[in-house]
Amino acid sequence: xxxxxLSLADFLPLLxxxxxxxxxxxxxxxxxxxxxxxxxxxxxxxxxxTAVAAGAMALTTMFEPxxxxxxxxxxxxxxxxxxxxxxxxxxxLATLSSVSFLRKRGAERGEFYALMLFASAGMSLxxxxxxxxxxxxxxxxxxxxxxxxxxxxxxxxxxxxAGFKYxxxxxxxxxxxxxxxxxxxxxxxxxxxxxxxxxxxxxxSSQPGxxxxxxxxxxxxxxxxxxxxxxxMWTPDVYxxxxxxxxxxxxxxxxxxxxxxxxxxxxxVGKGVDPQILLSLFSVLAFLTMVAGNLLAxxxxxxxxxxxxxxxxxxxYLLVGVAALFVTGPGEQFRLLGASALTGGTPLDLxxxxxxxxxLYYLLAYTFSAVGAFTIVSVLERREDEEKGTAWxxxxxxxxxxxxxxxxFAMAAFMLSLGGIPPTIGFMSKLLIFQAAVDAGLIGLxxxxxxxxxxxxxxxxxxxxxMFMRPVPExxxxxxxxxxxxxxxxxxxxxxxxxxxxPGPVMGWLEQASSIFGQ
Amino acid sequence: xxxxxxxxxxxAALFCMGMFGVLVRRNALVVFMSVELMLNAANLTFVAFxxxxxxxxxxxxxxxxxxxxxxEAAIGLAIVIAVFRSRGSILLEDLRxxxx
Numbered sequence: 001x002x003x004x005x006l007s008l009a010d011f012l013p014l015l016x017x018x019x020x021x022x023x024x025x026x027x028x029x030x031x032x033x034x035x036x037x038x039x040x041x042x043x044x045x046x047x048x049x050t051a052v053a054a055g056a057m058a059l060t061t062m063f064e065p066x067x068x069x070x071x072x073x074x075x076x077x078x079x080x081x082x083x084x085x086x087x088x089x090x091x092x093l094a095t096l097s098s099v100s101f102l103r104k105r106g107a108e109r110g111e112f113y114a115l116m117l118f119a120s121a122g123m124s125l126x127x128x129x130x131x132x133x134x135x136x137x138x139x140x141x142x143x144x145x146x147x148x149x150x151x152x153x154x155x156x157x158x159x160x161x162a163g164f165k166y167x168x169x170x171x172x173x174x175x176x177x178x179x180x181x182x183x184x185x186x187x188x189x190x191x192x193x194x195x196x197x198x199x200x201x202x203x204x205s206s207q208p209g210x211x212x213x214x215x216x217x218x219x220x221x222x223x224x225x226x227x228x229x230x231x232x233m234w235t236p237d238v239y240x241x242x243x244x245x246x247x248x249x250x251x252x253x254x255x256x257x258x259x260x261x262x263x264x265x266x267x268x269v270g271k272g273v274d275p276q277i278l279l280s281l282f283s284v285l286a287f288l289t290m291v292a293g294n295l296l297a298x299x300x301x302x303x304x305x306x307x308x309x310x311x312x313x314x315x316x317y318l319l320v321g322v323a324a325l326f327v328t329g330p331g332e333q334f335r336l337l338g339a340s341a342l343t344g345g346t347p348l349d350l351x352x353x354x355x356x357x358x359x360l361y362y363l364l365a366y367t368f369s370a371v372g373a374f375t376i377v378s379v380l381e382r383r384e385d386e387e388k389g390t391a392w393x394x395x396x397x398x399x400x401x402x403x404x405x406x407x408x409f410a411m412a413a414f415m416l417s418l419g420g421i422p423p424t425i426g427f428m429s430k431l432l433i434f435q436a437a438v439d440a441g442l443i444g445l446x447x448x449x450x451x452x453x454x455x456x457x458x459x460x461x462x463x464x465x466x467m468f469m470r471p472v473p474e475x476x477x478x479x480x481x482x483x484x485x486x487x488x489x490x491x492x493x494x495x496x497x498x499x500x501x502x503p504g505p506v507m508g509w510l511e512q513a514s515s516i517f518g519q
Numbered sequence: 520x521x522x523x524x525x526x527x528x529x530x531a532a533l534f535c536m537g538m539f540g541v542l543v544r545r546n547a548l549v550v551f552m553s554v555e556l557m558l559n560a561a562n563l564t565f566v567a568f569x570x571x572x573x574x575x576x577x578x579x580x581x582x583x584x585x586x587x588x589x590x591e592a593a594i595g596l597a598i599v600i601a602v603f604r605s606r607g608s609i610l611l612e613d614l615r616x617x618x619x
Contacts, residue, residue: 133580140587144594151598160601161614167598168550171591172541175557178584179534182561182577186527186568191576237617389617 004071013061013069013076013128016054016084017121020091023050024117031110040108044484047095047113051120055088058124062509066516068130072192075130078513082360083127083260085509090252090367091120096488097375098245100480105153105383112152116249119145123257127264132181132191135261136174139225142257143170146250150242156386162241169224169234177221183214184269193268200272212277215269219281222265225258226315228285229292236296239308240392244378247304251311251374252367259318259363263356267325275326282323283445289316294452297459304377304392306459307370310418313456314366320449321362321433324355324440351439357514358433364506365429365499369417372492376411379485382477397463399472404479408467410493417496419460420453424500526567534560547599547609554595558588 011018027043034040058081066077095116102108122142129135147170151163185191187210188199203211220231227235239247270278293313300306328348377392380400385391401408417426430453437446499506533556540553562581569577603609 133583137583137587140591144590147594147598151601154601154605157605157616160598160605161616163598164547164602164614167595168541168547168554171551171554171595172538172557174591175537175554175561178558178561179564182564182568182580185565185577185580186571189568189572189574191580240617 006070010069010071013067013074014125016058016088017124019054019057020050020117020121020124023047024114024121027110027114027117031114034110040110041099043108043110043113044095044099047117048092050117051088051092051095054120054124055085055092058082058084058088059509062512069128072194073131073134074125074128075194076128077516078509079264079356079360079516080124080127080260082509082513083256083363084124086256086360086364086367087120087123087127087253089364090249090256090371091116093368093371093375093488093492094245094249094252096484096491097248097371097378098243099484100482101243101245101378103482104480107153112149115145115149115152116246118142119149119249120253123253126257127260129261130193130264132184132193132265135265136178136181139174139177139258139261142254143174146170146246146254149246149249150238152246153243158241158386159243162238165234166238166242173221173224173231176217176224180214180217180219180221183210183217187211187214188272193265196268197271200269204273211273215273215277216281218265218269219285222258222262223285226255226262226318227312228315228319229288229312232289232293232312235312236305236308239311240302240305244304244374244381247308248371248374248378251307251370252363255311255315256363256367259322259359263322263325263359266322270326275328279323279326279328282319282326283442286316286319286323286445287448289313289319290449290452291316294455297456300459301394302389302392303394303397303463304374304381306463307373307377310456310459311366311370313452314362314370314418317430317433317449317453318359318362320437320442320445321355321359323445324358324437324442325352327351327440327442351436353511353514354439355433355436357510358429358436360510360513361432361503361506362429365417365425365496368492368495368499369414369424369426372410372489372496373414373418375485375488375492376407376414379407379479394463394466395473397466398470399476400467402472403476407479407489410489411467412464413493413496415460415463417500419457421457422500423497425496426500428500428503523567523571526563526570530560530563530567533557533563545611547602547611550611551592551595551599555588555592558584558591 061081062078066075068075119142122138126138129138147163147167150166151159153159187203187207188196190196223231266278290313293309293316297306297309380396381391417424420426420430434446434449537553537557541550544550562584565577565580599609606613
């Protein structure tokens with residue numbers, strides 16, 4: 001029997017995930033020795049420190065050349081490092097916003113933060129997965145943690161209902177994905193993504209049915225995970241029922257990791273099959289998701305639910321970027337608008353690198369804006385109203401500008417950013433992604449995207465109107481202040497505004513991260 | 520020796536039965552069992568292809584999937600219990616607090 005030969009060099013790239021798992025284990029173990037009344041303030045601090053350490057570790061590997069780890073089951077490249085960084089940012093901000101949320105509900109426990117860390121470790125590993133079974137296991141690591149987090153507050157009826165819906169549809173989509181992976185394995189004889197392209201093109205001529213079925217099942221599985229229409233039905237209910245900080249982590253972390261895995265899988269699969277098939281599949285998904293997400297969000301008076309539909313719409317814009325990865329030739333008549341900063345390679349490579357840059361920047365932008373918006377939602381809600389379902393009504397935002405000008409300003413910044421209005425990070429990211437789509441020749445899809453995001457501005461600005469132009473309602477409850485929430489808000493507002501004006505260092509990282517698939 | 524096609528057909532039938540169960544059945548536990556059926560269909564496909572190709576990758580994959588399915592069952596049953604405690608029923612039509 002020959003055991004695999006693993007050296008330290010195989011484990012070093014996994015350090016961000018290892019740090020998070022160690023932090024989570026410390027939290028779980030320390031919880032055993034605490035009495036129920038002991039102070040648990042250190043737990044959030046430890047989680048944030050762990051997230052920052054893991055994020056910093058990911059940043060140090062940003063400029064290293066791609067390398068295979070663990071016998072090729074994973075790969076560490078600037079793309080995965082950037083994704084890990086995004087996940088750590090989302091984790092740190094969501095943790096900061098959950099401190100006062102949990103304290104108000106008397107639910108401060110180490111398990112909560114430990115599960116957040118386990119989920120984030122899974123997301124980081126998912127971005128690195130280079131093999132279908134590794135990918136499946138990592139999807140499950142992050143999903144199982146988020147199922148538990150969704151139904152973490154067991155007392156109400158909503159969290160358990162949301163948890164159950166999330167669990168059933170999550171497990172269902174994992175099973176669909178796995179069956180697709182099994183068919184692809186049958187067609188190619190390998191589950192390693194890098195080794196798949198060659199056998200896939202031979203299998204395409206001998207057993208096309210098997211390959212098509214595999215690809216469609218895998219796309220369906222991912223479409224559930226990223227909440228693309230028509231596989232989005234679970235999203236509003238789950239996002240509404242889950243504790244708000246968990247919703248924040250779900251909407252940014254799970255989505256970012258699932259997009260990373262999807263891009264990696266289909267970029268490799270696209271080398272073996274006709275990219276035209278993938279282009280049309282992703283274009284249809286992107287079209288439906290953008291239009292339906294924005295239209296369904298309009299009638300929502302429940303802000304948390306509105307943000308859930310808006311997260312569907314944002315998945316649609318991201319899917320435009322994914323579709324742009326599979327063009328076979330960039331539109332000849334168009335000068336490559338945004339590729340000037342990227343160097344080397346053919347126009348096709350540049351167009352792909354540009355699309356990848358758009359996707360990555362969009363994920364970062366959405367992380368800051370969405371976590372910030374969910375943080376404001378979480379400070380305005382009260383536990384007593386959750387059963388009635390009025391905890392997240394637009395009325396809650398009436399006159400916020402008079403009561404808490406700082407929060408109202410922050411929320412306005414997040415709404416403008418989600419709507420894609422300059423000078424915010426949301427505008428920059430939409431610009432990059434649509435620029436890439438135009439360069440790839442996807443003009444129709446870009447027009448639909450711009451029009452539907454114009455529709456989206458209506459429901460984002462409605463929140464701003466309520467905050468700044470409505471009087472404070474009678475008998476409004478006092479708003480509680482807490483240092484951690486303020487810190488989360490300051491950090492995300494600063495990022496939303498500053499990165500919208502000077503993308504600065506992030507652009508450097510992005511060019512690094514997006515160049516890898518260009519070769 | 521049974522030809523591999525039969526195994527694949529059985530797996531596909533199991534998968535479709537599981538999918539049908541998830542979409543149609545109203546009892547949370549039955550839905551949950553249907554998901555397990557789908558995972559096992561994938562397992563059977565992996566093992567059948569591994570037999571056909573004579574490599575071990577598919578067998579190893581099946582073991583990983585079995586382990587993951589066990590973890591999933593633990594979480595899933597815990598959530599079903601939480602649902603039952605909060606509303607005394609595990610029928611899916613009772614799960615509509617959040618409809619608009």
